[in-house]
Amino acid sequence: MQDKKITFIGAGNMAGSIINGLVKGGYPANLICASAPSLTNTQKLADELAITASQDNNQSASWADVIVLGVKPQMMADVCKALVDGGVDFTNKLVISIAAGVSVTRFQSVLGENTAVIRTMPNTPSLLQKGMTGLFASQQVSAQDKDFASELMGAVGEIVWVEEESQINGVIAAAGSAPAYFFLFMESMQKKAMEMGFSKEDARLLVQQSAIGSAEMVKQNAHLDLETLRNNVISKGGTTAEAVRTFNELNLPEIVGKAMQAASDRGAEMEKLF
Numbered sequence: 631m632q633d634k635k636i637t638f639i640g641a642g643n644m645a646g647s648i649i650n651g652l653v654k655g656g657y658p659a660n661l662i663c664a665s666a667p668s669l670t671n672t673q674k675l676a677d678e679l680a681i682t683a684s685q686d687n688n689q690s691a692s693w694a695d696v697i698v699l700g701v702k703p704q705m706m707a708d709v710c711k712a713l714v715d716g717g718v719d720f721t722n723k724l725v726i727s728i729a730a731g732v733s734v735t736r737f738q739s740v741l742g743e744n745t746a747v748i749r750t751m752p753n754t755p756s757l758l759q760k761g762m763t764g765l766f767a768s769q770q771v772s773a774q775d776k777d778f779a780s781e782l783m784g785a786v787g788e789i790v791w792v793e794e795e796s797q798i799n800g801v802i803a804a805a806g807s808a809p810a811y812f813f814l815f816m817e818s819m820q821k822k823a824m825e826m827g828f829s830k831e832d833a834r835l836l837v838q839q840s841a842i843g844s845a846e847m848v849k850q851n852a853h854l855d856l857e858t859l860r861n862n863v864i865s866k867g868g869t870t871a872e873a874v875r876t877f878n879e880l881n882l883p884e885i886v887g888k889a890m891q892a893a894s895d896r897g898a899e900m901e902k903l904f
């Protein structure tokens with residue numbers, strides 16, 4: 631990975647996990663700074679990982695080659711405006727946003743229209759270095775900077791680049807919001823298992839281990855499509871066949887499609903708000 635000075639503006643859950651992944655993956659801690667109004671998160675990161683903690687966004691951003699913006703979407707415009715007003719020059723810097731719902735155009739309207747901006751959309755398993763991140767680069771971003779961003783977000787999981795910015799909303803639908811879909815499915819299964827007489831703990835274990843095992847089977851059998859994996863569990867006239875027939879009768883695929891569309895539509899709406 632190229633050695634660049636990276637400043638994280640905002641160092642909560644998501645930025646903190648990226649910093650963790652970077653340092654544990656061997657990135658030099660002295661090239662990483664985390665800046666936030668309080669030292670609550672940043673000092674902990676500094677103590678554990680030997681990065682620099684700061685409460686001065688302007689100074690930290692001016693020092694860096696790469697600025698990772700990790701504040702909440704609703705405060706992003708104000709935080710960026712304060713950097714510009716504080717004299718930070720973005721001309722030769724790469725800006726990487728991890729915020730949902732803030733468009734490249736919006737960033738460039740505040741930071742300068744020729745600013746190199748990469749929008750990323752990670753998901754919560756990034757906290758365990760098992761994340762899935764989609765990335766989109768504005769046309770000002772060089773191939774070298776794209777490689778850098780690939781490695782940065784690769785520190786917390788898998789990555790995929792999208793060609794069109796609107797596809798970031800597809801990433802939100804298929805990955806960003808997806809952990810909640812799987813949790814809802816698992817919750818529903820746990821509830822039914824409890825109705826079938828299992829304790830809460832046993833019901834959770836039954837569901838949790840089945841989910842982990844199934845996900846691992848998907849990962850380890852990349853040569854098999856998902857339909858084949860499903861059919862391999864089903865014997866004619868058996869129990870799984872009955873469950874899957876019931877799901878299909880109730881049109882689970884259509885329900886999933888509608889939910890994903892709703893997530894994507896909301897992502898597009900949010901881009902108008904922030």
Ligand SMILES: NC(=O)c1ccc[n+]([C@@H]2O[C@H](COP(=O)([O-])OP(=O)(O)OC[C@H]3O[C@@H](n4cnc5c(N)ncnc54)[C@H](OP(=O)(O)O)[C@@H]3O)[C@@H](O)[C@H]2O)c1
Pocket residue numbers: 639640641642643644645665666667668669670671687700701702703705709728729730751752753754806
């Ligand atoms: N968590 C996720 O699963 C997830 C997934 C995808 C994308 N994201 C995106 O990641 C971003 C951060 O989410 P999060 O869950 O990590 O939030 P979080 O844990 O609440 O962290 C927010 C951070 O922003 C800092 N902050 C607030 N005002 C600031 C300012 N003026 N200047 C610098 N830093 C400031 C906070 O500092 P203090 O500690 O001092 O309050 C805190 O460190 C959001 O834009 C979100 O859309 C999150």
